Amino acid sequence: MAGVRLRDDFDGGTVRAVAKTAKDGPQVRRLLALAAIYDGATRGEAARIGGVSLQIVRDWVLRFNASGPLGLINRKAPGAVPILDDTHRLALAQRVEQGPTLAIHGVVRWRVTDLCTWIFTQFQLAITRQTLSRELRGMGYRKLSARPRHHAQVPGAIEDFKKPSRRSLRPSRRKKASPPTG
Numbered sequence: 001m002a003g004v005r006l007r008d009d010f011d012g013g014t015v016r017a018v019a020k021t022a023k024d025g026p027q028v029r030r031l032l033a034l035a036a037i038y039d040g041a042t043r044g045e046a047a048r049i050g051g052v053s054l055q056i057v058r059d060w061v062l063r064f065n066a067s068g069p070l071g072l073i074n075r076k077a078p079g080a081v082p083i084l085d086d087t088h089r090l091a092l093a094q095r096v097e098q099g100p101t102l103a104i105h106g107v108v109r110w111r112v113t114d115l116c117t118w119i120f121t122q123f124q125l126a127i128t129r130q131t132l133s134r135e136l137r138g139m140g141y142r143k144l145s146a147r148p149r150h151h152a153q154v155p156g157a158i159e160d161f162k163k164p165s166r167r168s169l170r171p172s173r174r175k176k177a178s179p180p181t182g
Contacts, residue, residue, distance in 0.1 A: 003043050003058065003061070004058060004061045004062060004065070005065075006034065006037060006038060006061060006064065006065065007064065007065050007068075010038065010068075011038050012035045012036070012038035012039040013035075015031050015032075015034055015035040015038060015069070016031070016032070016035045018031055018069045019031035019032050019035065022069070024073050024074070026072075026073075026074055027069070027072045027073045027074075029049075029050055029051070030050060030060050030064075030072040031069060031072060032049060032050075033046040033047070033049045033050035033052075033057060033060065034046065034060060034061065034064055034072075036049050037057075037061075043057050043058070060072060082135075083125055083127050083131065084119075084125070084127070084135055088119070088123055088125070089135070089139060091122065091123075092115065092119065092135075092136075092139070093139060095110075095115070095118060096110060096115070096136070096141060100114070112129045112132050112133050112136070113129055115132055115136075116128070116129055116132050119132070
């Protein structure tokens with residue numbers, strides 16, 4: 001059974017020339033394995049050159065046929081699809097900026113848990129506190145809370161207990177000792 005054919009617009013010398021100018025090590029290894037195939041080597045020999053299995057060589061051939069030498073560069077994995085889209089983030093930002101009303105919401109500042117509940121009731125999206133915290137940080141919000149203050153604290157009372165700053169130090173009037181002669 002024949003393997004997947006390589007593109008006709010390249011040959012072994014051309015692929016080696018591209019490998020010589022490439023800066024990405026794994027791409028060079030892949031290109032050299034494919035150059036060996038162009039020169040008549042078997043897929044098994046190309047797999048030994050690349051240090052991989054036959055299936056991976058086949059994947060390289062498919063990527064090379066689709067995108068040329070640039071298809072052999074490692075790509076970043078796409079990652080998971082975000083739970084919140086731009087409309088959700090906009091609504092969340094408006095909610096955070098408005099802040100809670102004590103009489104309606106029962107809190108004086110939003111907690112991440114409260115916002116998770118609001119997102120679920122508003123958009124039917126289940127999001128964890130950790131994920132929402134990461135989203136909020138990405139939107140530029142930080143966990144900031146006001147310094148706690150006792151409800152009966154008298155304004156200005158703290159200044160009465162602060163220590164006064166020391167007067168600036170003046171150089172001493174003592175004579176400097178002369179260095180020992182010896």
